[in-house]
Amino acid sequence: MGPEQLGDLVDRYAAALVLYARQWCACPEDVVQTAFLKLVRLRTPPDNLLPWLYRVVRNGAIDASRAARRRHKYESAAATAAPRWFAPSDDPTGLDARSAAEALAELPVEIREIIVAHLWGGLTFEQIAQAVGSSAATCYRRYAAGLELLRHHLGAVCPTSRKT
Amino acid sequence: MSDVPQDLNRPPPAPGPDPLAAALADLQPAPAELNRDRLMFAAGAASQRPVARLWMLTAGFLAAMGFAAGMYVRPSTVVYVERPPSAGAPARSAVPEVPPPAPERVPARSEERERSEPLPDLRGLSQRPPGDPDVARWLRVRNDVLAAGLGLLPDRGSRGGPSAPYYATPTPPKPGPPPQPRDDQE
Numbered sequence: 001m002g003p004e005q006l007g008d009l010v011d012r013y014a015a016a017l018v019l020y021a022r023q024w025c026a027c028p029e030d031v032v033q034t035a036f037l038k039l040v041r042l043r044t045p046p047d048n049l050l051p052w053l054y055r056v057v058r059n060g061a062i063d064a065s066r067a068a069r070r071r072h073k074y075e076s077a078a079a080t081a082a083p084r085w086f087a088p089s090d091d092p093t094g095l096d097a098r099s100a101a102e103a104l105a106e107l108p109v110e111i112r113e114i115i116v117a118h119l120w121g122g123l124t125f126e127q128i129a130q131a132v133g134s135s136a137a138t139c140y141r142r143y144a145a146g147l148e149l150l151r152h153h154l155g156a157v158c159p160t161s162r163k164t
Numbered sequence: 165m166s167d168v169p170q171d172l173n174r175p176p177p178a179p180g181p182d183p184l185a186a187a188l189a190d191l192q193p194a195p196a197e198l199n200r201d202r203l204m205f206a207a208g209a210a211s212q213r214p215v216a217r218l219w220m221l222t223a224g225f226l227a228a229m230g231f232a233a234g235m236y237v238r239p240s241t242v243v244y245v246e247r248p249p250s251a252g253a254p255a256r257s258a259v260p261e262v263p264p265p266a267p268e269r270v271p272a273r274s275e276e277r278e279r280s281e282p283l284p285d286l287r288g289l290s291q292r293p294p295g296d297p298d299v300a301r302w303l304r305v306r307n308d309v310l311a312a313g314l315g316l317l318p319d320r321g322s323r324g325g326p327s328a329p330y331y332a333t334p335t336p337p338k339p340g341p342p343p344q345p346r347d348d349q350e
Contacts, residue, residue, distance in 0.1 A: 001211075003204060003207070003208070006204070006207055007200075007204065010198065010200060010203060014196040014198050015192075015193040015194070015195055015196045016193055017196075018193065018194075018196040018197075018198070019193040019194070028196075029196060029197050029198050032196065032198065033198060033203050033206070036203060036207060037203075037206055037207055037210045040207040040210050040211045041210050041211065084194040085193070085194060086191040086192060086193060086194055087191070087192045087193070087194050087195065095187045095188060095190070095191060097191055100188060100191055115188075119185060119188050119189045120189065120191075120193050147182060147184060147185060150184060150188070151184050154184070
C-alpha cells in the first residue's frame with residue numbers, strides 16, 4: 001500500500017473510525033493509528049477493506065478498554081465522558097451535538113456501534129455484520145431499535161406516527 | 165408503513181429516509197486528533213521489509229569462514245598432568261645426584277660399630293694448626309662423605325681390636341732396641 005493510498009484512507013475514514021473506537025475506549029486515536037499500521041504491514045490488502053478496518057478498530061478498542069479497566073478504573077469513566085463526539089453543528093435547526101452525543105452514550109454498546117458504523121462510517125449492514133461478526137438482519141434490527149431509543153431520548157417525533 | 169421488514173432473517177433492504185437518521189448523519193464526527201505526519205512516518209517504518217544487503221551477506225560469509233578455519237586448524241591441546249608428590253621423595257636441587265655406593269661397602273650399623281670401636285678423639289683437631297696434614301685429610305674425607313655418602317669410607321684393616329683412625333697418617337714404626345741374641349741359639 002502506497003503512501004498516497006494510505007493518506008487518502010486516513011483523510012476519509014479516520015474521523016469516523018475514531019468516533020467508532022470512542023464507544024469503548026478513551027484512547028481512540030491510538031487504536032485507529034494501530035489499525036492503520038496493521039493495514040500497512042499486510043502484504044496483500046484485505047478484500048473488504050472498510051469492514052476489515054472497522055473490525056480491527058473494534059477489537060483494538062475493546063482490548064484497550066479492558067487493559068485500561070485493569071489499570072485504572074477511572075479511565076473507563078473518562079471514556080464515557082469523552083470531550084466531544086461531534087463537531088458543533090452549523091445548522092441551528094439541526095440536532096444539538098451535545099444532546100445527540102449524550103443520547104448515543106445511553107444506548108447499549110452493541111446497538112450504538114451499529115448506529116455509529118452505519119450513520120457516520122457509511123458501512124452497509126452487510127459490512128457491519130462482517131465487522132462485528134454477526135448477521136446483517138441482526139444488525140438491522142439493532143439499528144432500528146437504536147433509532148427508536150434515540151428518538152425517545154431526544155424527544156423527536158416518530159416519522160411513522162406522524163404519517164398515521 | 166414501517167421500515168422494518170417482515171422477515172428479519174433475510175438481508176434487510178436499504179432503510180428509508182428517516183428524519184432522525186438524516187439529522188444524526190448531518191452531525192460531523194469531531195476531527196480526529198491523529199498526528200498525520202507521525203502516522204505516515206510510522207507507516208513508512210512499519211512497511212520496511214527485512215532486506216539482506218550485500219555487506220550483511222559478506223560479513224556473515226566471512227564470519228562463517230573464519231569460524232570454520234579456526235575449527236579446522238585448531239592446535240592440539242596440551243594436557244598438564246599434576247603428579248602428586250611422593251612422601252619420601254627428596255626435594256629437587258641443582259646438584260646432580262650421585263649413584264648410591266655398592267651395598268657391600270656400606271658399613272655395619274653405627275650402634276654396633278660404636279660398641280665395638282671407640283670413636284677417634286676429634287676434639288684435639290680444632291686446636292691443631294690449619295696446615296696440619298691430619299686436619300687437611302680429615303676435612304677432605306668429611307667433604308667426600310658429605311658429598312657421596314658413607315660408602316667412601318675405607319674398610320677397617322683388622323677385625324676386632326681397635327685400629328688407628330682412617331684419617332690419621334700412618335706413622336712409621338718406632339725404632340726399638342736392637343734385638344738381643346738369645347741364649348738358646350748358642
